[in-house]
Amino acid sequence: MKISTKVEFGIIAIIDIAINSENNNAVTVYSISKRQNISGKYLEQILPVLRQAHLIRGLKGSKGGYVLTRPAEDITFKEIINALDITVLSNVYFSSQSESEIVNTINDNLWNKMTDYMRNFSESLTLADIIERYYKSIEQNSEQIMYYI
Amino acid sequence: MKISTKVEFGIIAIIDIAINSENNNAVTVYSISKRQNISGKYLEQILPVLRQAHLIRGLKGSKGGYVLTRPAEDITFKEIINALDITVLSNVYFSSQSESEIVNTINDNLWNKMTDYMRNFSESLTLADIIERYYKSIEQNSEQIMYYI
DNA sequence: AAGAAAACCTATTGATTTACTATGTTAAGT
């Protein structure tokens, strides 16, 4: 599957915000940019999209930055992905002009089954789930290092 | 989900070939083009891709055209889609340079779950399955027409 | 043998999308 950098970086950014705002301080674009090695100016263009979808709130001025609008448990990946690019989880839009019943059959039995699954799955996965698994894999990595030393 | 016209038309074409070669005669690009309302010259560029993947065989000259290389029961949509565009069912390739564990966590717990499902599902679905459902929906449509007359 | 029909092959092109960069403006804290 191909995913645009907008979606890719947007997801990384909101996870970064969730992790680094846990002590309630706002997370700046600059700090995300440094940590995740993503162009700050490009991020500055992506984050407003998540803000418009009411997933994050931007705080201007010094000590400003971004915070989540809701607890990470209440933000699903379906919301995040839909905000960044509505086509990713949408049903396939067919350019074909033909009213061909073949097109309907393919949509019903192939593409829509896939996008249905993607929507359901991404709806069941929250930001909190991913953060939890992120910490677990960090933990495991450091255990492995200790083991091999 | 966004699908290129190459994939869209390629799938329509191989189904059209499967349906219209059932009496063992080759199906011409021109006839597919007419039935499905797709540019013949463009199809002429797409069908060789399916031929190179050994899903169809091209027969030159008069009375020529395309036929399936194998029975429709033995051709899966995973094969068809992979032939037309390998990226559709592939794991997400991340451009991000960051070695960030966040990227790994997203891949493992979000994208790869989706592409795993898509690969498994499309592998379980054959050309024959779709043709069967195509005929059923044609049948149902004509029943409906009779009912409403 | 000639002609027609059809696949085969390769190049080109216009339009759209992508992935940024650049330049400022506004608002908030110190």
Place this chain on the structure above:
DNA sequence: ACTTAACATAGTAAATCAATAGGTTTTCTT
């Protein structure tokens, strides 16, 4: 006031997409 950081909008180079175009080769029919 000064600094910091989000906000807003414009521009652009490169890549991809969706075809179109023109010619070549192979096979069947007459």
